[in-house]
Amino acid sequence: MINTKPNNGLKFLFCLIILVCFYGCQKNEPLTFKKRTIAIDDFYDCLAVDCAITEIFLVECLGESEISNSVNKEIEKAACAALHLDEDSSLNTIEEALKSFNTSYQEMKKEFPEETIPYEASINSDISFRNTNLLSILVDSYIFTGGAHGSGNSNFVNIDLESGKIVDNKKLLKDYRDFSNFVEKIFRKTHSIPENQSINSSGFFFENDIFSLPINIGLTDTHIILLYNQYEISSYAEGPIELKLDKQEVKDYFAVNILQ
DSSP states (O other), X not given: OOOOSXXXXXXXXXXXXXXXXXXXXXXXXOOOEEEEEEOGGGTSOTTTSOOOEEEEEEEEEXXXXXXXXXXXXXXXXXXXXXXXXXXXXTOOSHHHHHHHHHHHHHHHHHHSTTTOOOOEEEEEEEEEEEOSSEEEEEEEEEEEOSSSOOEEEEXXXXXXXXXXXXXXXXXXXXXXXXXXXXXXXXXXXXXXXXXXXXXXXXXXXXXXXXXXXXXXXXXXXXXXXXXXXXXXXXXXXXXXXXXXXXXXXXXXXXXXXXXX
């Protein structure tokens, strides 16, 4: 006798396979990026009121997925950090940060109308490296709020493309201390600092005279970039201090895939 009853188990399994394939394709679909331009007069009528001078270009991930939105939030937070004048960590959107920056300028001008030079903010971001797991964004900024000169900084934002969240430097590495020891030897050799001498003996000012990795660990297609911004370990006049390490030579120190 032929069994004409529907096999519900097989139907369920078939539907499950279809769903897994569908969501798998969604997850693995490559992200697309463009450059977004943001101006102060997006939020103010700068013909009617004096505004700070701003020039902001942010990498933006297209689409409305959770990953895309999360990636964009992390990039925006990095731009906001460059604009924070009062260390207000609650400013997480570029609109809030720009308004706060412009308000600070207008308040200063109101108090010193004859002396205040317009504030300036220039922020540019670019994709420094990406593979299927990791995205590294370089955010360059120049902020002027009066004084002899402005402040220029470069910051890397490393994002896990599965979660859309920032990857902390310690999570990038298998053993943070082991990598730090390795880099210190290269740093000493690069700057001619003998092993038996203080790390600050040639004019650097590492805290407590102990070598430390920079806040910024970035990636390019071929190198790991270790970047100390101005004032981090040296004077303004010295400018940023950078070490470039060949990826192939250091890949085993990393807990994530840093290659293409």
